[in-house]
Amino acid sequence: MHKAIERGDSLTLKMQCEVEKIERGSGGRPSAVWLTDRVSGSKVRYTAKRCVLSAGAIGSASLLLKSGFDHPLIGRNYMMHYSPIAIGIFARPTGASEMFIKQIGYSDYYFGTSDLPEKMGIVQSLPAPGPLMMAKTGLPRVPEWLLRILRSRMLPLVGIVEDLPDPQNQVSIDRSGAIQLRHQFSDFDRERGAELSRRMSGLLRSTGAIHCVSGLRPSQEHVAHQCGTIRFGRSPERAVADPDCRLFDQPDVLVADGSFMPTSLGVGSPLTIIANALRVAEIVASEV
DSSP: OHHHHHHTOOOOOOOSEEEEEEEEOGGGOEEEEEEEETTTOOEEEEEOSOEEEOSHHHHHHHHHHHTTOOOTTTTBSOBOOBOOEEEEEOSSOOSTTTSOSOOOEEOTTTTOOSSOOSOOEEEEEOOOOOHHHHHHTTOTTSOHHHHHHHHHTEEEEEEEEOOOOOTTSEEEEOTTOOEEEEOOOOHHHHHHHHHHHHHHHHHHHHTTOSEEEEEEOOOTTOOTTOBOTTOBOSOTTTOSBOTTSEETTEEEEEEOSGGGOSSOTTSOSHHHHHHHHHHHHHHHHHTO
């Protein structure tokens, strides 16, 4: 990468564009990509001998499917963290509505508890929900002045519970090319989520919460930390990409986003994704 910069190689960043398809030449190898300009609607073709996908676990998998890649595990094992929520209501303002979003984070129960010694994940604070979100969660008729008071006195916590790969959870495309998501958490996920929710509520009460609301889940729009749809491994029978994040049957196609992850880990995934993307970048740069 540094050598490319020293040579003066240029990098062009295309804004307001979306890759529609990877064109494949002889032997099925990638030969070009088709982009659509979202503003003008025009389509442009760029030739390439190597593609690095970084559209996220949903976008990258759907692009491969639209482009005719047919490994049976593409789009399978779609994961996103199980995220139980516990909200503490305090007698005094908590400052959670005015300060930075993620003020608190702890991993005391990452490897389970005495009651449930199974790997769970971490806990972090959430922003105090605004009026629209509070209305969506069942408080549409509460006066706005009361919502403001309630919001100033709450502290929400969320658990990030590791969910394990399940081939039935998948990203697919329908006949029109629209993306379809199928995901169902397992009983094991829910059991660990319930235990972590109890622990979060206990912590909030011990710090002075006069009331706790627990057992909540994010809305259906929640797809945070999605991963796993082009997971890497040592065998094409169990994974789509090899340890270098190349597709087993297409060495000129690599992935550099969360789709490579074999499990969701039980922590926020961005740092892991960034570290792996830098590793993939070094591999690609060494071959130029």
